[in-house]
Amino acid sequence: xxxxxxxxxxxxxxxxxxxxxxxxxxxxxxxxxxxxxxxxxxxxxxxxxxxxxxxxxxxxxxxxxxxxxxxxxxxxxxxxxxxxxxxxxxxxxxxxxxxxxxxxxxxxxxxxxxxxxxxxxxxxxxxxxxxxxxxxxxxxxxxxxxxxxxxxxxxxxxxxxxxxxxxxxxxxxxxxxxxxxxxxxxxxxxxxxxx
Amino acid sequence: xxxxxxxxxxxxxxxxxxxxxxxxxxxxxxxxxxxxxxxxxxxxxxxxxxxxxxxxxxxxxxxxxxxxxxxxxxxxxxxxxxxxxxxxxxxxxxxxxxxxxxxxxxxxxxxxxxxxxxxxxxxxxxxxxxxxxxxxxxxxxxxxxxxxxxxx
Numbered sequence: 001x002x003x004x005x006x007x008x009x010x011x012x013x014x015x016x017x018x019x020x021x022x023x024x025x026x027x028x029x030x031x032x033x034x035x036x037x038x039x040x041x042x043x044x045x046x047x048x049x050x051x052x053x054x055x056x057x058x059x060x061x062x063x064x065x066x067x068x069x070x071x072x073x074x075x076x077x078x079x080x081x082x083x084x085x086x087x088x089x090x091x092x093x094x095x096x097x098x099x100x101x102x103x104x105x106x107x108x109x110x111x112x113x114x115x116x117x118x119x120x121x122x123x124x125x126x127x128x129x130x131x132x133x134x135x136x137x138x139x140x141x142x143x144x145x146x147x148x149x150x151x152x153x154x155x156x157x158x159x160x161x162x163x164x165x166x167x168x169x170x171x172x173x174x175x176x177x178x179x180x181x182x183x184x185x186x187x188x189x190x191x192x193x194x195x
Numbered sequence: 196x197x198x199x200x201x202x203x204x205x206x207x208x209x210x211x212x213x214x215x216x217x218x219x220x221x222x223x224x225x226x227x228x229x230x231x232x233x234x235x236x237x238x239x240x241x242x243x244x245x246x247x248x249x250x251x252x253x254x255x256x257x258x259x260x261x262x263x264x265x266x267x268x269x270x271x272x273x274x275x276x277x278x279x280x281x282x283x284x285x286x287x288x289x290x291x292x293x294x295x296x297x298x299x300x301x302x303x304x305x306x307x308x309x310x311x312x313x314x315x316x317x318x319x320x321x322x323x324x325x326x327x328x329x330x331x332x333x334x335x336x337x338x339x340x341x342x343x344x345x346x347x
Binding site for chain 2: 020024048049052053055056057058059060062066069070073091092095096099102103123124127128130131134156160163
């Protein structure tokens with residue numbers, strides 16, 4: 001009986017092949033991506049972003065090896081984000097965390113953001129910050145200012161407004177980093193200076 | 196192969212059980228004499244309140260469906276614009292935008308559940324264009340910038 005239960009448990013853990021991958025990708029690429037997706041599932045990571053990454057590659061005409069590489073890089077980003085944010089992190093936060101890494105942030109910095117805001121979703125704030133990192137905001141300064149903003153309980157909509165304010169200032173001729181500091185100072189008066 | 200013990204059990208179960216004619220009357224009288232628990236009305240009201248709360252909770256959960264999200268792009272020279280992203284399996288045929296009459300803008304409304312989505316516009320079936328009004332992220336994997344939308 002115990003053996004039978006073991007077999008049932010093993011069979012229950014196996015997932016059906018992902019039909020969207022089989023329908024859109026060549027068989028070798030589909031099987032490889034499915035293996036990556038299974039690996040994510042076993043680790044408790046969200047699988048849908050990985051599937052979507054593969055489908056994005058297909059839509060953009062990328063060859064199979066490049067699709068597999070992209071999905072693997074995303075899996076690594078999700079895994080590192082999970083390590084930094086904790087096993088209970090939401091899928092959105094993990095996806096945003098992977099963006100943070102691609103933009104130059106580190107797992108240690110991401111973990112500090114989690115500590116500064118243990119009870120809220122970080123996705124919007126991290127996504128806004130990741131975009132600013134790619135434009136030249138230094139990751140360490142970003143982390144320290146984000147910690148302050150989180151401790152001041154700045155809302156998601158305020159983070160989006162910060163981005164709008166920065167863009168407006170840059171369009172007006174300001175440099176990015178001073179513009180970010182000015183917006184942070186507007187949200188948390190006296191706290192926008194370089195740490 | 197017969198099982199005598201099982202046969203005897205079956206026979207016993209099938210045997211009619213005699214019930215005295217005044218059984219119903221005596222049962223009713225016994226129940227009438229049994230004291231009812233005090234505060235029963237309170238339990239009833241509590242149960243009704245719990246039921247109402249549960250119904251409300253379930254109804255709210257059921258009604259929390261996807262929220263319509265509007266996507267807009269200004270593309271005066273475009274002949275066709277489609278929306279592709281995490282919400283439609285990056286299928287370039289699934290979400291065409293409609294041109295807003297009398298303008299150069301194109302629009303689509305997509306019902307989305309809460310989450311963070313990556314997307315891009317595809318203009319004339321060949322040009323990938325990020326949404327300049329939304330968050331963006333570079334996509335070094337496939338060489339185009341994607342936009343991000345968050346839905347609560």
